Amino acid sequence: MPNIPSCPALLIAAPASGHGKTSVTAGIARYHSRRGLRVRCFKTGPDFIDPGLLEQASGQPVYNLDTWIMGEDHCRQLLHEAAAGNDLILVEGVMGLFDGTPSSADLAECFGLPVLPVIDASKMAQTFAAVLHGLATFRDSLKIAGAVANNVASERHAELLRAALPSHIKLATLPRNPDATLPSRHLGLRIAAEIDGLDQRLDRLAEAVGASCLAELPAPAEFVQPATQPLAEALLHEKTIAVARDNAFCFLYRANIDCLRKLGAQVVFFSPLKDNALPAADAIYLPGGYPELFAAELSRNESLRQQMRSHVEKNKPLLAECGGLMTLGDALEDLNGNRHAMLGLLPGIAHMGQRLHAIGSQQALIAGASIRGHTFHYSRFDTTLTPCFQAQTQDGRTGEALYRHGSLLASYVHWYFPSNPALVASWFLSEG
Template identity: 50%
Template sequence: MASCPALFIGAPASGQGKTTVTAGLARLHRDQGRKVRVFKTGPDFLDPKILERASGAPVQTLDLWMVGEAQCRQLLAEAAQTADLILIEGVMGLFDGTPSSADLATTFGIPVVTVISAKSMAQTFGAIASGLAHYRPGLPTYGVLANHVGSPRHAQLLREGMPADIAWLGHLGTSDRMTLPARHLGLHQAHEIDRLDERIAATARALAETALAALPPAIAFEAPPSPALAQDRETLKGMQIAVARDAAFSFVYPENIRLLTSLGANVTYFSPLANDALPAAADALFLPGGYPELHAATLAANTRSASSIRAHAAAGKPVVAECGGMLYLLERLTDASGISTPMLGVLPGHATLQTRLAGLGMQEVATPRGTLRGHTFHYTSMATPMTPVCHARRAGSDTPGEPVFRVGATVATYLHGYWPSNPALTAALFHGTAF
């Protein structure tokens, strides 16, 4: 068992400033010489990159459904052994979803800092703070931070309207120096954010004037008992797995790569955007999600990468492609302006980018090797003659989810799998024997 100070950053809704505050807090304490570990609640590939820039350490996912309570407990216990502070950023509103951010905070006894945007309100701020704090008995609370505060007088009104039993942690003003910009289709990669480090540093300086500059009390984190490993567990020992990694293909859970290496694989990276050839020694290939639509012309022109990937697939070597990686394998990809660009043609089909979400939410795939959990988030629709080998199932219902396709040893789907939820199936995917 290890003890470490920890805070959970929640809010009444998205857009309140959770990521800004979490990043600022991480940088504030890091600059004071502390080792900060940050986690993100729920499926997210983008905010973790911002939080990684702020903390200087990889950001892992916590989710009671997708990751599971035991694995969440393990990740927190590992972090507590070396960290001076653990920060967890929530997802959406504090009580949104099943399970919710509040469920996660309550399960591990982590006190919640509620970030509330005070824009266009005064004393009503206190009513919202009170409602969130008392909506569910047993929720551990630390206090409330006001965001987007217009003036010292505005801050005074907010504080005067606060209930006596909820701690006022301070406030952040409205400033373009701190605010994170709007995102492409609701998304934005960290390296594309203008002056990101300056924004994080400005937030850290502002938070230094609040009660959050002090360390919270320590919490004990105990790892769950280690499960017994099956003797016949399929492994990846000795396999060379190539992973596409660049601005077009960047949606990867760190725990997925960690699992591959723990199963014995040697993971190497290459960049289709840089026209890298797939390493000749690669036994299997992973094409993760990302933004191929933003780089379609470059990908189409990079024939060295394209030829090596086509040759790999034609040789019957395993390919695992998720979302944007699957789009890259199709015959064509049309962006939101109607420009159609040829892709690899490894899989038959054509994808079109839309302005509205086409898929969103937690899903799982049931297989003879057990269930793989994950999530989907995409703006494209796909027309293909391929027949799915199976469909995912939406969390909490029997409604069919994303299709899973197999052509030769290539498995492709919109679903972003959280591979530690089923290591045996993951190994089978990269052996080409999963479906």
């Protein structure tokens, strides 16, 4: 008989962004973790910010689930492994329940996850029931496991919400609480390291969960293991890769680091904000993040900037994504029009904008090999360089440019390394 572990599980969804999916998921995770249960959280779609908050809430690593970028088998394997060693699986959805391809609803159907809709009830009463009815019945293949009314103003408000619902629907009403709010900015919620009193906020959320029906564990779901995946060759054996990681470079898939290590690489981290010296390394990985918020500090760290330039002058590989690309140019222009000197390794200037410049999943076909990822940025990079490759969107439109300049490879795409480990290994072995 095949090994099919089961584990209580929920996919936390909403009608749209901003209803409190992350707060509710984090609150449930923190509540059950404090009870001594092992809780594993996942985030639907490509996201770097929410996983950090959920890691803080659950005390365990958080991975993404996206069947287009990652592949169904890879997602299924992650869920199978989680179910085998944990007491509760929580999957936070993305945007609205039916938004995107794949959507949170698609993920719930694919893996048999019960859906828990979260609806901000702060500006409605009986209409709450109509919104929930639409979410629950728009696709009859979904399993709805109750609902959450978020930001409830009073017990009377809660009574109005419950009275409009069928009696068989379990409703958790979570009160409005400024002390439990998770602050946000232009790319979403703030990262965990920047939120003052985050543990206290998570504890307040957990207390609200404990006073509701969310204190009960959901029904178990079964998680079938996919066909055995081929093991990655140690293509990066004895190679050391220096990975930028701090508040300016924080958009980093945990799965990407796992992938590098499975390829045999030794991974060392450094902070372009705080470190004066670059670790001894064969290659550098500059992921995305918020360099625009720390441009002045990055510009002042001349010692590290010079060492990174020396690394490239020696024709050693450097891979940059999004925020990493922005720091490779001659300068970064912030929203106030101030220009800050950057690494000067690519001809060009990054300009921050007020509006979203690009968003969505993309793939690139490079020498017959496909790799996938996503893009999400408010800046543009003006350069005289001609792209060496051009990514494409899911529906085949022209996507982000990829620039090759000596031993550098840079793009606005955040690549998901496990989607093509061999190609990624070649990037860190390439010398221009």
